[in-house]
Amino acid sequence: MKTLMFIAMGINTTEACTQQLHKLLGARVNIISYSVNNGNIPSHLSADLIIFASHEAYIHAKSSCRGSTVLIARRAINYHEVDKLFALEAGTDVLLVNDLPDSTNRTIALLQTIGIDHINYHPCCPQMASYPHLKIAVTPGERELVPDFVENIIDIKTRLIDITTIVEMLSHLGFLHLYADFLSANYVQDIIRLSKKSYNIRNEIQQLKTMVSQKQTKKGNIAVYTFDKILGKSKVLSQVITRAQKMAKSNSPILIQGESGTGKELIAQSIHNASSYCKGPFVAVNFASLSESLLESELFGYVPGAFTGAKRDGAIGLFEEATHGTLFLDEIGDAPLSFQVKLLRALQEKQIRRVGGSRTIPINVRVIAATNQDLVKMINKGLFRKDLYYRLNVLPIEMPSLRDRGTDIMLLAKTFYQRQAMEHDTLIISPEFYFNSIIPYLLHYDWPGNIRELENTVEYLTTLSPDTSPGPELLPSKMQMPAVTQKSYQNENPYTAKALKERILEEIELANIKHTSIGRRSLAKKLCQPENHIRFFIEELKNEGRILSRRGRGGLLKK
Numbered sequence: 001m002k003t004l005m006f007i008a009m010g011i012n013t014t015e016a017c018t019q020q021l022h023k024l025l026g027a028r029v030n031i032i033s034y035s036v037n038n039g040n041i042p043s044h045l046s047a048d049l050i051i052f053a054s055h056e057a058y059i060h061a062k063s064s065c066r067g068s069t070v071l072i073a074r075r076a077i078n079y080h081e082v083d084k085l086f087a088l089e090a091g092t093d094v095l096l097v098n099d100l101p102d103s104t105n106r107t108i109a110l111l112q113t114i115g116i117d118h119i120n121y122h123p124c125c126p127q128m129a130s131y132p133h134l135k136i137a138v139t140p141g142e143r144e145l146v147p148d149f150v151e152n153i154i155d156i157k158t159r160l161i162d163i164t165t166i167v168e169m170l171s172h173l174g175f176l177h178l179y180a181d182f183l184s185a186n187y188v189q190d191i192i193r194l195s196k197k198s199y200n201i202r203n204e205i206q207q208l209k210t211m212v213s214q215k216q217t218k219k220g221n222i223a224v225y226t227f228d229k230i231l232g233k234s235k236v237l238s239q240v241i242t243r244a245q246k247m248a249k250s251n252s253p254i255l256i257q258g259e260s261g262t263g264k265e266l267i268a269q270s271i272h273n274a275s276s277y278c279k280g281p282f283v284a285v286n287f288a289s290l291s292e293s294l295l296e297s298e299l300f301g302y303v304p305g306a307f308t309g310a311k312r313d314g315a316i317g318l319f320e321e322a323t324h325g326t327l328f329l330d331e332i333g334d335a336p337l338s339f340q341v342k343l344l345r346a347l348q349e350k351q352i353r354r355v356g357g358s359r360t361i362p363i364n365v366r367v368i369a370a371t372n373q374d375l376v377k378m379i380n381k382g383l384f385r386k387d388l389y390y391r392l393n394v395l396p397i398e399m400p401s402l403r404d405r406g407t408d409i410m411l412l413a414k415t416f417y418q419r420q421a422m423e424h425d426t427l428i429i430s431p432e433f434y435f436n437s438i439i440p441y442l443l444h445y446d447w448p449g450n451i452r453e454l455e456n457t458v459e460y461l462t463t464l465s466p467d468t469s470p471g472p473e474l475l476p477s478k479m480q481m482p483a484v485t486q487k488s489y490q491n492e493n494p495y496t497a498k499a500l501k502e503r504i505l506e507e508i509e510l511a512n513i514k515h516t517s518i519g520r521r522s523l524a525k526k527l528c529q530p531e532n533h534i535r536f537f538i539e540e541l542k543n544e545g546r547i548l549s550r551r552g553r554g555g556l557l558k559k
């Protein structure tokens with residue numbers, strides 16, 4: 001039986017979290033727990049996994065646990081208890097009492113992040129020299145630390161181990177597949193109760209579901225994404241999604257083309273989940289990562305003794321593994337010419353032969369291929385077979401690049417920021433305020449790595465600037481605008497995002513009064529701004545119902 005160790009500073013946390021682990025793992029795992037304040041930690045600790053309740057606990061005991069895998073738990077608000085805080089009137093001043101300054105501030109940030117921000121928290125812990133004399137105190141299980149003058153103690157109980165840590169723990173212990181449904185169901189039940197009162201938590205649900213599925217996907221052949229989880233409201237993306245939804249109903253091959261990081265795999269998974277193959281596996285093969293010598297045996301399998309080093313019993317290939325499901329041929333442009341012939345034959349004849357074997361095996365799979373290369377150009381250069389291209393390109397999908405998706409840039413940036421905020425509970429600034437001074441830079445940049453690059457940029461910014469809104473100087477140098485545009489922003493046209501939006505509105509109104517036509521291009525010229533910035537704010541103004549665009553050459557109209 002596996003052994004799990006849990007170590008916290010205080011006895012309250014040790015007991016509450018150990019009980020949580022017992023409830024979850026039952027008799028599957030031997031759980032041992034210690035509390036640093038009890039002073040009973042042995043000099044050598046050994047377990048399959050050691051979980052610390054906090055960084056402080058880890059600092060105290062780290063020298064004892066050499067050789068074991070260690071996890072520092074993220075701890076969440078106890079959702080069953082926070083209802084009590086909604087009973088307090090907006091603007092009420094309360095003391096937030098905890099054992100250490102760090103955990104006190106973290107608890108406040110966590111409560112605010114999950115949307116319980118209608119009351120004013122004042123930190124209070126034994127190490128603090130002063131705090132206001134308030135009648136109400138909120139504490140996560142540390143009643144005995146509440147000062148005597150407090151008349152009403154609201155105990156929201158100990159912060160428990162959060163769901164992301166639990167997923168990591170189960171994954172490490174090899175139990176994740178046993179718990180996936182249970183975790184979502186239980187956690188989501190708690191969250192739904194609360195989410196009626198607090199909107200932010202829905203993010204959190206999304207994050208959990210994605211995380212559980214991503215961990216599973218690494219092991220099995222599961223498609224995580226569905227169309228409704230694809231972020232973006234731009235017209236071009238909506239058109240792609242509508243088309244892809246129709247294609248999901250057909251059995252013909254699909255070819256998805258688009259730059260790297262535009263979400264080709266996301267669309268492929270969503271198509272699979274909306275198709276009649278959804279109950280079968282989603283098997284992905286990446287041609288860029290497989291050597292030519294391996295491709296044939298990986299895709300078609302091999303019989304016993306087919307080559308030196310082969311498994312004794314032979315192996316099935318990915319075509320067979322994907323039976324009744326979808327085979328996703330990623331980076332198909334990287335398939336060597338010699339293999340393209342074999343692939344074409346398999347697709348045409350709907351059967352394969354294992355390497356070294358003579359028997360033909362019928363295949364029943366939906367094929368979706370994807371590439372970021374221009375296959376037509378490759379055909380012209382003799383690098384890709386024309387017949388294979390036409391076999392795959394029955395239903396074509398063109399993924400738009402991020403720079404062509406206008407308002408989606410900020411929508412995605414804000415969503416990725418919120419995900420980061422949930423992961424690191426120190427990020428407490430609203431997404432609108434966080435990006436305020438760098439919006440023009442994000443809109444101006446051309447995002448060659450598309451959404452993947454945007455996701456990474458947000459992570460980079462929140463790492464370097466977790467609790468203040470970053471200025472342009474923090475952006476990677478490649479994202480700094482070309483000198484001319486920067487100059488126009490900083491000197492000649494010192495617009496903040498808000499001011500620029502208002503200027504656009506003014507210009508539209510002026511043109512309407514003069515009965516002249518006004519559009520994106522003329523606004524860009526007049527205000528010396530790049531067209532994509534203007535497009536972004538026009539979209540925002542339209543969404544807010546402040547302007548509308550008239551047909552033909554009518555241009556924009558202020559409402």
Ligand SMILES: Nc1ncnc2c1ncn2[C@@H]1O[C@H](COP(=O)(O)OP(=O)(O)OP(=O)(O)O)[C@@H](O)[C@H]1O
Binds near residue numbers: 230259262264266267
């Ligand atoms: N519309 C979207 N909403 C949310 N996340 C997205 C979206 N599109 C892409 N992503 C994220 O961007 C990253 C890249 O997506 P994906 O792997 O599907 O792109 P790709 O086009 O297949 O890239 P490549 O060609 O490099 O394989 C992933 O982390 C994915 O979750």
